Structures are given as structure tokens and as C-alpha cells.
Amino acid sequence: MAGNQEPLSPRARLAVTAGKAAAAVSRAAGRGSGSVIGGKVALRLDPDLLAQVAHHLDVVLVSATNGKTTTTRLIAEALRANGGVVSNALGANMPAGITSALAGGSDAQYGVIEVDEKYLATVARDVTPKAIALLNLSRDQLDRAAETRMLAERWREGLSGTKAVVIANADDPLVVWAASSAPNVVWVAAGQEWKDDAWSCPACGGVMQRPDDDWFCAECGFRRPTPSWALSGDEVLDPHGSAWPIKLQLPGRANKANATTSAAVAAAFGVPPQVALERMHAVTAVAGRYDVVDYRGRQVRLLLAKNPAGWLETFSLIDAPPAPVILSVNARGADGTDTSWLWDVDYSRLAGHPICVIGDRKLDLAVRLEVAGVDFQVCESPAEAVSASPPGRIEAIANYTAFQDLRRVVGN
Structure with missing residues (x-):
């Protein structure tokens, strides 16, 4: 029983x-x-x-x-x-x-x-x-x-x-x-x-x-x-x-x-x-996902996207341009070390957004964005990316371990 x-x-x-x-x-x-x-x-x-x-x-x-x-x-x-x-x-x-x-x-x-x-x-x-x-x-x-x-x-x-x-x-x-x-x-x-x-x-x-x-x-x-x-x-x-x-x-x-x-x-x-x-209705965030945090005087919303299907759904949450976006991708054990899935994601949906790219595999992502014809800049850290982002709430999209890294840095 x-x-x-x-x-x-x-x-x-x-x-x-x-x-x-x-x-x-x-x-x-x-x-x-x-x-x-x-x-x-x-x-x-x-x-x-x-x-x-x-x-x-x-x-x-x-x-x-x-x-x-x-x-x-x-x-x-x-x-x-x-x-x-x-x-x-x-x-x-x-x-x-x-x-x-x-x-x-x-x-x-x-x-x-x-x-x-x-x-x-x-x-x-x-x-x-x-x-x-x-x-x-x-x-x-x-x-x-x-x-x-x-x-x-x-x-x-x-x-x-x-x-x-x-x-x-x-x-x-x-x-x-x-x-x-x-x-x-x-x-x-x-x-x-x-x-x-x-x-x-x-x-x-x-x-x-x-x-x-x-x-x-x-x-x-x-x-x-x-x-x-x-x-x-x-x-x-x-x-x-x-x-x-x-x-x-x-x-x-x-x-x-x-x-x-x-x-x-x-x-x-x-x-x-x-x-x-x-x-x-009582659920406002799930393990940090969807949380909006204050970091270096800016509001940053934390969004998790681990694979092409997840990135597609996440893009639909982002406000229309010019909302600034930070993208972070790692390829550690928990993520899977093969980043070829980046080519399955339609990053052209981010056209018009100011984009900063961070994470262990930021250069892989940068190549993918360049081929998609999307403007971006590569940054070395979340702090640098936030400082480089124009006004407005920042949408931060990251895969699994990159998301955990981001949460630790922004203090949530």
C-alpha cells in the first residue's frame, strides 16, 4: 500500500x-x-x-x-x-x-x-x-x-x-x-x-x-x-x-x-x-532555468538548451531584436564532446540581436554563426559579455555544463 x-x-x-x-x-x-x-x-x-x-x-x-x-x-x-x-x-x-x-x-x-x-x-x-x-x-x-x-x-x-x-x-x-x-x-x-x-x-x-x-x-x-x-x-x-x-x-x-x-x-x-x-502556478524556475538574476547591474535571464530541439524552443522565448543575447557552449563529459549538432540549429533566427559568444567551445559556435550570417562578438567571460551587451534584459542561453558555469558566476 x-x-x-x-x-x-x-x-x-x-x-x-x-x-x-x-x-x-x-x-x-x-x-x-x-x-x-x-x-x-x-x-x-x-x-x-x-x-x-x-x-x-x-x-x-x-x-x-x-x-x-x-x-x-x-x-x-x-x-x-x-x-x-x-x-x-x-x-x-x-x-x-x-x-x-x-x-x-x-x-x-x-x-x-x-x-x-x-x-x-x-x-x-x-x-x-x-x-x-x-x-x-x-x-x-x-x-x-x-x-x-x-x-x-x-x-x-x-x-x-x-x-x-x-x-x-x-x-x-x-x-x-x-x-x-x-x-x-x-x-x-x-x-x-x-x-x-x-x-x-x-x-x-x-x-x-x-x-x-x-x-x-x-x-x-x-x-x-x-x-x-x-x-x-x-x-x-x-x-x-x-x-x-x-x-x-x-x-x-x-x-x-x-x-x-x-x-x-x-x-x-x-x-x-x-x-x-x-x-x-507556484513553479517559477526549475533548477535555475528561467531565473532572472541581477549581475553587474544588469538583468540576465538564464535559459538552458542542450540540443537542437531545445535551442529551437528556446529561441521562441526571446524578445524581438534588439534584445541582447549571450550564447555559451561547452563540450565536456556531461554535454557530449561532439559539437557537430550546432549545425542542426537554425541560428539565423537570432539575426538582428546583439550576440556575445562564450564558453569552452566558443570558436565552434562562432564558426557556425558566421556561416549563418549572424553578427556576433567573441568574449572571454560572462563579465566581459555582459559589459559588451547593449541595454535591455540579457538572454543567456547555454548548454548543460555551460549553464552550470554561468549560474556559479552570476551567483544563483
């Missing part, structure tokens, strides 16, 4: 204690939250720990290439209307980080867990989720992430026969193909602006046809399912045809889509759409 935790075994208790100690040492050394190293230590001592700490929880898993951290936060906020929630809110989304998060939530009823796309099937096997939310699949970390069709196939195999209700984006053919192996699927029309990873049919390899908001394969008949939930402008349409206003402080169409999926997940646990959407 969710919410009533059975006592952990002596081995599991030892593993949890050791993990918390390792995490504390990591924090004291200034190496982050310690959740990953703590989880690794705990799982080394008890490989079955994740299943044990999840056993008493109603678990929701959230997976996607983009938007999973924000959607996890929105679902958690909605489910708090019914009971306590434990979540990996800082985005440590592999088994070690997930184990650390759940080990700290003994009194919670719900576990709302973001899961890296590659680990979805593994984590689902361990935690027996009640619901799984699937948002999108697109290219990411080209040097180490599987090709998107392979990831979809991994999802499809892992979801086959699952007892969880799967809440899936009907507008992404890769997600639909993956989710279709599950017995119980709730389809959500959440949209898909980035389409360059889904022009061929994942079922047969044929060319996808995309008339208006529909899609289908003319060769095998694979087609978009009829959604029961939909994003319509600034409203969520529920399965009964009722329209509920989206009340978000987070910007952009993508976050309205995340809220729509989150409302569908909350409804599966008995939280009405109106209550769920009202509770989501």
Missing part, C-alpha cells in the same frame, strides 16, 4: 546510511549535491536498494530528451494536492541519483522521478511505476547517445506488458511507436516543433507524411493516434471536452505542453485538472 513503508533490511539501512555519509562528504568538499556519489555508494552495498526504497510509493516516471526536469517538477507540484511527494528535483536522473532521492522520502506517498532516456526500462523494472510520462525523443549527445530510433526501440521493448498507465505525446511518431507496445496508453496532443528526427516511419522506414498537425506513414499505415488530452492555445482540453486555463509562471509553448502532460498524469491519480493547473 502506497505511503506505508515496510522496514528496510539491515543491509539496505546500512547502504542508505553510507550513501548519505558519502553525499555529505561530497557537499562539504564543494562537489555538488552529492546525490550521485551517495547513490553509487548505496547501490554498491545493496544492488536491490532502489526497489526497496520505492516499494511503498506510487511512482511516476518521466522520460524525454527535453523537458523532463520541468515536467517532473510540475507533476510533483500537482500531486502534492493529494499527499507527500519525493522527487529527484535537481535532475540526477540515472539509477544512483534516483536511489538517493527516494531514500530520503520515507514518509511520502508519491515518487515523481525523472529518468534518463537510456535507463527508462531498467528503472521501470526496479520501481514498478503506476504511471510513465513520455514527452519526446530527439538527437542529443551525439558521441554517446543511441540513435533516436534505437532509443525508441529500447523504450518499446521495456514498455511491453507494463502495468503502468503510459501518458504519451501523440505528436511525436517515435514516442507513439515506443508507447504502442504498452496495454494502457493515454495520448496527449502536446505538439512537436522539432521534426527532423521523425521524418521516417519508425515502424517500417517509410517516409512520414505530415499534413497540418497530423502525421502518418503511407506505406504501412502507422499513424497519429487520437488524443484524449490536448494543448489548445492557453488551455488544456480534458477527455470530457472541458477547457482548463493553464496558469504558469514558466514561459513558452513548450512549458504549456509540459503542463498539459502533467495534468493528464495528475488526473490518473485523481487530481482534477483545475487543481493540478492551479498548483503548477
Whole structure:
């Protein structure tokens, strides 16, 4: 029964204690939250720990290439209307980080867990989720992430026969193909602006046809399912045809889509759409994303974009020129070391904006901008870039480790 935790075994208790100690040492050394190293230590001592700490929880898993951290936060906020929630809110989304998060939530009823796309099937096997939310699949970390069709196939195999209700984006053919192996699927029309990873049919390899908001394969008949939930402008349409206003402080169409999926997940646990959407209004930023900070007398909005699909969505958030923009790109381990994805991003959308380029791979980005015909200047640091930017709120867009670097510098 969710919410009533059975006592952990002596081995599991030892593993949890050791993990918390390792995490504390990591924090004291200034190496982050310690959740990953703590989880690794705990799982080394008890490989079955994740299943044990999840056993008493109603678990929701959230997976996607983009938007999973924000959607996890929105679902958690909605489910708090019914009971306590434990979540990996800082985005440590592999088994070690997930184990650390759940080990700290003994009194919670719900576990709302973001899961890296590659680990979805593994984590689902361990935690027996009640619901799984699937948002999108697109290219990411080209040097180490599987090709998107392979990831979809991994999802499809892992979801086959699952007892969880799967809440899936009907507008992404890769997600639909993956989710279709599950017995119980709730389809959500959440949209898909980035389409360059889904022009061929994942079922047969044929060319996808995309008339208006529909899609289908003319060769095998694979087609978009009829959604029961939909994003319509600034409203969520529920399965009964009722329209509920989206009340978000987070910007952009993508976050309205995340809220729509989150409302569908909350409804599966008995939280009405109106209550769920009202509770989501409390979320103003997610792990620093969308925060507006004061730095050197200027307002800087921090935006995270890790891959082509993410950059495309982020460009839609930026005010019209001449709003100044800082772009920062790294290629460290957590980012993926292959920066060839920069050539998949349509940087011509930034034409007319004063642009400063920083980060470890600023010269890679500079070459890409030059080919796109976009004016820019290369700077050595955030301070130099801010000083070089003309008046107005600065939009700072960075990929993963560059975003963390930026947060440390601007003091948020």
C-alpha cells in the first residue's frame, strides 16, 4: 500500500546510511549535491536498494530528451494536492541519483522521478511505476547517445506488458511507436516543433507524411493516434471536452505542453485538472532555468538548451531584436564532446540581436554563426559579455555544463 513503508533490511539501512555519509562528504568538499556519489555508494552495498526504497510509493516516471526536469517538477507540484511527494528535483536522473532521492522520502506517498532516456526500462523494472510520462525523443549527445530510433526501440521493448498507465505525446511518431507496445496508453496532443528526427516511419522506414498537425506513414499505415488530452492555445482540453486555463509562471509553448502532460498524469491519480493547473502556478524556475538574476547591474535571464530541439524552443522565448543575447557552449563529459549538432540549429533566427559568444567551445559556435550570417562578438567571460551587451534584459542561453558555469558566476 502506497505511503506505508515496510522496514528496510539491515543491509539496505546500512547502504542508505553510507550513501548519505558519502553525499555529505561530497557537499562539504564543494562537489555538488552529492546525490550521485551517495547513490553509487548505496547501490554498491545493496544492488536491490532502489526497489526497496520505492516499494511503498506510487511512482511516476518521466522520460524525454527535453523537458523532463520541468515536467517532473510540475507533476510533483500537482500531486502534492493529494499527499507527500519525493522527487529527484535537481535532475540526477540515472539509477544512483534516483536511489538517493527516494531514500530520503520515507514518509511520502508519491515518487515523481525523472529518468534518463537510456535507463527508462531498467528503472521501470526496479520501481514498478503506476504511471510513465513520455514527452519526446530527439538527437542529443551525439558521441554517446543511441540513435533516436534505437532509443525508441529500447523504450518499446521495456514498455511491453507494463502495468503502468503510459501518458504519451501523440505528436511525436517515435514516442507513439515506443508507447504502442504498452496495454494502457493515454495520448496527449502536446505538439512537436522539432521534426527532423521523425521524418521516417519508425515502424517500417517509410517516409512520414505530415499534413497540418497530423502525421502518418503511407506505406504501412502507422499513424497519429487520437488524443484524449490536448494543448489548445492557453488551455488544456480534458477527455470530457472541458477547457482548463493553464496558469504558469514558466514561459513558452513548450512549458504549456509540459503542463498539459502533467495534468493528464495528475488526473490518473485523481487530481482534477483545475487543481493540478492551479498548483503548477507556484513553479517559477526549475533548477535555475528561467531565473532572472541581477549581475553587474544588469538583468540576465538564464535559459538552458542542450540540443537542437531545445535551442529551437528556446529561441521562441526571446524578445524581438534588439534584445541582447549571450550564447555559451561547452563540450565536456556531461554535454557530449561532439559539437557537430550546432549545425542542426537554425541560428539565423537570432539575426538582428546583439550576440556575445562564450564558453569552452566558443570558436565552434562562432564558426557556425558566421556561416549563418549572424553578427556576433567573441568574449572571454560572462563579465566581459555582459559589459559588451547593449541595454535591455540579457538572454543567456547555454548548454548543460555551460549553464552550470554561468549560474556559479552570476551567483544563483
